[in-house]
């Protein structure tokens with residue numbers, strides 16, 4: 001029997017993917033037809049920054065290609081948080097959005113969880129954490145974990161990436177990133193790498209605020225619904241206090257963020 005290696009990084013151990021040789025198997029329970037179609041579309045248009053979908057195995061699990069490289073876990077190492085990596089990420093997310101603008105899914109079973117409630121013209125990844133980005137030699141080469149992908153406005157993904165990679169939030173509470181990162185400057189670097197038109201800088205900040213509110217509301221709903229992983233994770237980081245402190249920091253630096261994104 002082929003060796004199966006458990007993969008770390010999962011919020012929900014029930015659906016943790018495993019590695020088998022040069023493939024990844026994802027449990028049928030977390031599999032979505034729309035995501036499979038998306039991966040096939042990305043392959044068909046030559047987008048190389050995502051795993052390819054190869055079919056299902058005898059257990060009904062999705063088979064994806066393994067992408068060689070390093071995936072940073074929290075606390076994020078300095079090599080994953082360089083300005084160059086941030087610029088790579090902005091470019092890759094832009095290419096993803098361009099590659100999905102021509103995509104017409106026949107399935108619509110997208111995860112609603114982190115999706116843009118207004119929907120939109122591209123497919124957003126919606127989970128642009130470093131844990132879902134593959135690096136090689138310090139360069140970003142691919143996005144993985146499209147489980148949360150869904151139609152959205154492009155700025156929705158840029159906002160998520162900015163928040164997590166800036167990082168944006170109260171620096172006194174920063175515990176997952178190198179302390180010397182200048183979140184405001186990096187907000188602008190990401191916006192430029194993505195190719196954001198300068199006149200949309202303020203809109204990006206507004207979408208960031210909207211996305212944060214939506215994300216906290218989702219987490220609270222998960223907690224109210226009894227999701228043990230979220231109950232623990234939110235308590236561990238003091239989620240309510242932290243979200244309030246980060247919101248206040250973003251509000252205080254609104255003008256600087258807009259200036260930075262305008263370039």
Ligand SMILES: Nc1ncnc2c1ncn2[C@@H]1O[C@H](COP(=O)(O)OP(=O)(O)OP(=O)(O)O)[C@@H](O)[C@H]1O
Nearest residue numbers: 007008009010011024051065066067071131145147
């Ligand atoms: N195709 C792939 N190529 C390389 N590494 C992968 C691939 N798929 C998964 N991994 C590794 O396994 C880890 C967990 O996989 P992934 O992010 O897809 O699952 P997950 O976070 O458990 O999923 P979910 O968010 O749906 O619970 C990743 O952080 C990465 O290190």
Ligand SMILES: [Mg+2]
Nearest residue numbers: 009131132145
């Ligand atoms: Mg993941």
